[in-house]
Amino acid sequence: MNTLGAAWDWLTDPAHWSGDDGVLHRLLQHLMLTVVCLLISCLIALPVALVLGHLGKGGALAVNISNAGRAVPTFAVLVLLLLTPVGKWGEGPTVVALVLFAVPPLLTNAYVGMREVDRSVVQAARGMGMTGRQMLFRVELPLALPMVLAGVRLAAVQLVATATIAALAGGGGLGRIITAGFNLASTPQVVAGAFLVAVFALIVEGVFEIAERLGPVWARGGR
Numbered sequence: 038m039n040t041l042g043a044a045w046d047w048l049t050d051p052a053h054w055s056g057d058d059g060v061l062h063r064l065l066q067h068l069m070l071t072v073v074c075l076l077i078s079c080l081i082a083l084p085v086a087l088v089l090g091h092l093g094k095g096g097a098l099a100v101n102i103s104n105a106g107r108a109v110p111t112f113a114v115l116v117l118l119l120l121t122p123v124g125k126w127g128e129g130p131t132v133v134a135l136v137l138f139a140v141p142p143l144l145t146n147a148y149v150g151m152r153e154v155d156r157s158v159v160q161a162a163r164g165m166g167m168t169g170r171q172m173l174f175r176v177e178l179p180l181a182l183p184m185v186l187a188g189v190r191l192a193a194v195q196l197v198a199t200a201t202i203a204a205l206a207g208g209g210g211l212g213r214i215i216t217a218g219f220n221l222a223s224t225p226q227v228v229a230g231a232f233l234v235a236v237f238a239l240i241v242e243g244v245f246e247i248a249e250r251l252g253p254v255w256a257r258g259g260r
Contacts, residue, residue, distance in 0.1 A: 043225035044232065046229070053229075058213070060233065066209030068238065070128070071196045073095040074135040077191060081136065083185065090151020091173045092180070100148055111138045111199055115206055131203040138199055139192040150184025151177055190245040197238040211237065243251035 054060045089096035118130035154177050162176045204212030218226030
């Protein structure tokens, strides 16, 4: 209880919320890193998953390869990248490591969503004379969107939790609060930093939940 009380005192101290090392600045850095990595991951994974899901070819191989990447710890990838020329690009190693971490859930969910679309609906669209492009964007993607968004949601929450490793490479984010706590042998600061990351992840989860509830019926799983 003493540690939790000290962590609360640290969180409620206004001095810890301002300045370059303050919570607000680190939170903004964490948010920016998460958003950038999520956007890059979506640009890489979603087009591949949607096209392969539409064609029904090569998707299983792509998903298995991406899932194999989950077996490699993100921290190990980050360390290896720091030893390469990429390590000279500032936040480059962290971004690459996090993108590789976020691609599997995006690719898997989008591909599975596309393949779970009712084949009779696809056949009906083809019988109406729709082109492959029209079937992809007007029929398959709207029906697969709930699974696609579930993958984006999962990747976003995982990125928030994992982006703390940026501090290990000298980057910003809430992880800097935790590492600074370790350097100072301050357990309350470490607990406070971990609490902030957990709350941020829950907020991101809540935002996606609200967006899903307020979105159109077809984005909530309606058929």
